[in-house]
Amino acid sequence: MSLFHIMIFLPFIFAVFTPFIYKLVSPRIHTGWFVILVPLTVFLYLLQYIPTIANGSTIYQTVPWMPSLNINITTNIDGLALIFGLLITGVGTLVVLYSIYYMSKHREALHNFYVYMLLFMGAMLGLVFSDNILVLYVFWELTSISSFLLIAYWYQRKNSRYGAQKSMLITIFGGLAMLAGLIMLSMITDTYSIREMLSKVDLVTADSLFLPAMILLLIGAFTKSAQFPFSIWLPYAMEAPTPISAYLHSATMVKAGIYLVARFTPIFGGSSEWFWIVSGVGIITLIYGSINAVNQKDLKALLAYSTISQLGLIMCLLGLGSASMYFGHGDESTVYAYAVLAAMFHLINHSTFKGSLFMVVGIIDHETGTRDIRKLGGLMSLMPVSFTLTIIGSFAMAGLPPFNGFLSKEMFFTSVLTAAEHPVFGMKTFGLLIPVIAWIASVFTFIYCLILVFKTFTGKHRPEKLDKVVHEAPIGMLIPPIILALLVIIIFFFPNGVSKNFLQPALIAILPGFAETGGLDVTIKPWHGWNTELFMTIGVAGFGVIMYLYLKRWSFLYNFFPKALSLNHLYNQSIEGTENISLKVTNRYMTGHVRDYLVYIFGFMTLLLGSALWLSKEFSFTISNDADVTVYEGGIIVAMVISALTVLLSKSRLTAIIALGALGYLVSLFFVIFRAPDLALTQLVVETVTAALFLLCFYHLPELRKEISRVKFKATNLVISIGVGVIVTLLALASNNHRLFASISHFFEDSYTLAGAKNIVNAILVDFRGLDTMLEILVLCIAGLGVYTLIKLQLAGREKE
Incomplete structure (x- = not known):
């Protein structure tokens, strides 16, 4: 196993020892100080690959797992995987540092918290670096399971359990759909390797399974990245502790769906179906999240819907950029590839400003005891550092300079305008619709950013509505968001360093056609003159400020939307309906009577196997090669038939038990004749014990002893018994006549x-x-x-x- 594989599995390895460390050091030392070494070590290790990957190289390493099934742990280190790996470990390091001051070492079960977090971290690393689709799926589902545990960390809270259940149901459903799509891809290409699939794109596009595989794969991506209509799980996942929200729901888990779409764009990109589904769902999610964010009263709920919106933006860009593969090479291909560059840039930017905002909201909750916007206000003078960090993060999300969000937002506007100016796949009809929706969504984004800043920190301070005396957070809790906020500003002034070392290699991984040219020769700069994008930004800011000032006059419009049509209501109704139907069905067959259960089991078996024999028309047998039946064997068979009939027709349960035991003893005689004394001995012991147990049971059950003398005849018992006997006999005869392989007895x-x-x-x-x-x-x-x-x-x- 290479050092790189050890680094990927380091979180899993350390998770095993974390409970022991907690037991040894708690409560003297916070367990987080030991856990932080894991993401920090992996992050520092991954930094060494930046120069190699920036030069256009891709590194593959393989560790055998199940080589006979062609399932090995093959890692793929390219520009796309490296971005995610650095985000997972870099943000993970800051989140662990933040959690040391956020999570009390006296009141919290920190061993559980950090075990879950390490499991999630390892699963995400395995997911983004896996080249084998089955290994990728294993890590994919492990992220769902570990995130379920993290969201339900405060399991004593009803909302935590509800949010964890919802996230797991939706993401696991998507994971199963994705697995089906991946299996279809492997059937088409005859490989489990993503790298080998890329060399067989023509086979995939020409196959009839192309569209089903694509849709199933996208369902998995959309559920994980909270795309519409699967986005309902993300706001309720905010019941998790704030370090979890900052880690899972800004930088890592929700980006897994983005990663999946980016990774399989070389296979499905260039098709109109992929273009419209990915970009269409992305733009709908963008406006859905931004509009709903404005109506939230909880700060974390606001950030949750803003995350949904920003993920939709990135997904839309990936969809638009996939059209580059349709054109092959040329100017139009380059124009659309710019959207992919913008998507990767905004993915990095979003992780910085959204991670910082989540941490600041956690600080506000930690220091004031509430996240309710209606109770907050006037915190600017009491929490000046948090206010500054909120300004940086919110204005970056709103797309204002001098913050990195301004650059990627301008690139987003450029991409949607380019799609309208260079129509493809029917864009002539809907080309202008995408820029208009993007602009409207940006206006609402600007509004909720203003709400986050001014409703929280300005206005009148009302200490009577708060549970705590407000003061600034300790410096240890402020360091992680400060680092992320500094990155927000640094990236704005030095974006081309990010472009050269991260964006260009990622572009080559997503659009391999640009490998020969080394990517796009794009210089990212804040000023492009007085162009359409700048006027759109000015319009967003102007309309956003006006709508924020008159928020109370139009926010009542949210009340007109019927709750019965909301996605959450539909989800709750579907879960409740499923439970009711399940209860009714269960009550029908769970009668409490063993006889009924046996009737169901044997009746279903008879119908299923009998139908299979009938439909397959495979029932046939010959006795020409069978041995002769001796007189002794014939006598035993006659005795067995008499014993069986006695069991069925006896009016006394005692007689039936004795006849049943006699039947078993007669079977043991067959084993003796066929020279299997060990089986005969086993049969004798079993029959003796069984008969004795039956007699003891009837002896100690007085309510049954009263009915021993009279047993009612039931036609159902007769039909089921004869049916099972006939089917088993027919199967035995048919199986003996249809031997597909040589017997292993010779071995x-x-x-x-x-x-x-x-x-x-x-x-x-x-x-x-x-x-x-x-x-x-x-x-x-x-x-x-x-x-x-x-x-x-x-x-x-x-x-x-």
Whole structure:
């Protein structure tokens, strides 16, 4: 295993030891001081790859896992994966530092918190660096599970459990859909490697599974990145502690869907379906999130909807940029590829300003005891550092200079205008619609940014509505958002360093056609003259300020939207309806009677297997090669038939039990005749114990003993019994006549040479299936211990009496 693989699995390794560290050092030292070494170490290690990847190289490393199934842990280090890897570990380091001051070492179960976080961190690293689609899926679902645990960290709260359940149901559903899409891709290309799939794009586009695979893959991406209409889980995930929100919902988990779309753009990009689905869902999500953010009263809910909106923006850019593959090479291809560059730039910028904002909101909640905007106000003089950080983060999100969000927002405007000016895939009809929606969404983005700043920090301070005496947060809690805020400003003044080392390599990974040219020769600068993009920005700021000032006069419009049509209401109704239907169905078959359960089981088995035999028309058998039936065997068969009929027709349960035991003993005689004494002995023991247990049960159940003398005949029992017997017999005869492979008995005939055993059965049980036998013995031992414990408890109870 290479050092790189060790670094990917380092969070998993450390997660195993975290509970022990917590037990040793708590409450003297905060466990976070040990955990922070993990993301910091991986982050510093990944930095060494920046020069190599910036030069256009891609590094592949493989560790065998299941080579016989062609499933290996193959890592792919390229520009796209490196951006995500640095975000996961870099922001992860700051979040852990922030959590040291946010999470109390005396009142919180920190070992659980950091184990969940490390699991999530490792899963995200494995996801973005995996080249094998099945390994990618394993890490994908592990992010859903670990995020469920993180969101439900305060499990005693009803809203935390609800938010965790909603996020898991939606993202797991998307993950299963994505798995189906990935399997379709592997069926088309005959490989599990994404790198090899890229060399077989023509096969994928020409296959009939192209569209189903694409849609299923996008469902997985949209659910994970909270795209419309799957975005309803993200606001409720805000019940998690603020460090989790800053990590999962600004920089990492929600970006996994973005990563998936970017990674598979080389395969599906260039098609009209991919272009319209990705860009269309993205632009709808953009305006949906921005409009809903304005109506929120909780600061974290506002940031949640703003995250939905910003993710929609990035998704829209990736969709627009995918049209570059349709043109191949040339000016139009370059024009559309600019959108991909803008998407990656805004992805980095969003992680910086949104991570900082989440941390500041956590500080406000930590120091005031509330996130309710209606209770806040006048905090500017009491929390000047937090106010400054909020200004930087909010204005970057609003797209104002001198902050990095201004640059990527201008690139977004350029991309949507370019799409309108160079129509493709029917853009002549809807070309102007995308820039208009983008501009309207930007206006609402500006409004909620103003709300975040001015409703929280300006106005009158009302200490009577707060649970705490307000003061600025400790410096340790302020350092992480300060670092992110500084990056917001630094990137604005030095954007081309980011472009050369990160954006250009990522562009080549998403659009491989630009590998020969080394990417796009784009110089990012804040001033491009008095162009359309600048006028759009001025219009956004102007209309945004006016609508903010008159917010109370038009915000009542939100009340007109019927709650019955909201996505959350539809989700709740669907969950409630599913539970009601499940309850009714369950009550129909969960009657509490064992006989009913056996009827269901055997009846279903009879219908299923009988239908399969009938439809497949595979039932046939021959007796020409069978051995002759001797007189002794015939006599035993007749005796077995008599015993079976006695069980069915006996009016006494006692007689039925004896007849059933006799049937078992007659079967053991067959084993003796066929020279299987070990099976005969086992059968005798089982039948003896079974008969004794039946008799004991009837002896100790007085309500059943009264009915021993009269047993009612039931036609259902007769039909089920005959049906099961006939189907099993037919299956046995058909199976004996349709042997698709050579018998493995010839292999075991050489058991003496292979295992040194003269008894084939013993060799199979002890040598060839030794582990299976050992586990069976273990199960019997556990059952024996359970019986012994119950007996001891019963005896102890009697002694107390």
